[in-house]
Amino acid sequence: MAENEKIIIYTDGGCHGNPGPGGWAIVVIADGVAKQLSGGEKLTTNNRMELMAAINALAVINNTKGFSECDVVVYIDSQYVKNGITSWIKNWKAKGWKTADKKPVKNQDLWEKLDALNSVLKVEWKWVKGHAGVEYNELCDSLCQKEIAKFE
Numbered sequence: 001m002a003e004n005e006k007i008i009i010y011t012d013g014g015c016h017g018n019p020g021p022g023g024w025a026i027v028v029i030a031d032g033v034a035k036q037l038s039g040g041e042k043l044t045t046n047n048r049m050e051l052m053a054a055i056n057a058l059a060v061i062n063n064t065k066g067f068s069e070c071d072v073v074v075y076i077d078s079q080y081v082k083n084g085i086t087s088w089i090k091n092w093k094a095k096g097w098k099t100a101d102k103k104p105v106k107n108q109d110l111w112e113k114l115d116a117l118n119s120v121l122k123v124e125w126k127w128v129k130g131h132a133g134v135e136y137n138e139l140c141d142s143l144c145q146k147e148i149a150k151f152e
Contacts, residue, residue: 005031006071009057012130012140013049013078016148022046023147024053025140028060030067034136035060040147049144050078051110054085058117072123077130077137084111085118086125
């Protein structure tokens, strides 16, 4: 990676039915190359798939030699994940993984994984409107749909 070059990531997750068959996808753009990765589950929720996309994206960065020291920008169309990792998680952890209304945080297992990765990397989270013609967001959506189709 060239000095000062940022790694750009796009993520998406979704499912048919909620819960239902789900998929997640990422595009990692580094050194001028866009790499795609996707996966899915037979029975899951939309929010879990959005979290899995983010977790897998940061895991790729963390596990790729030379990438873990780079600045990373994640473009995500999930306000749930963006707000959760940049804001809400601080209070959840301080309150023993309880929400403001004292209920257990949903998907705590995945939030803990995402938090661990986010804590050791230099990540900037940016929201992007889904289904708005943003090239790599649309590609991620298409990859998600292919993953979902494998379980239907």
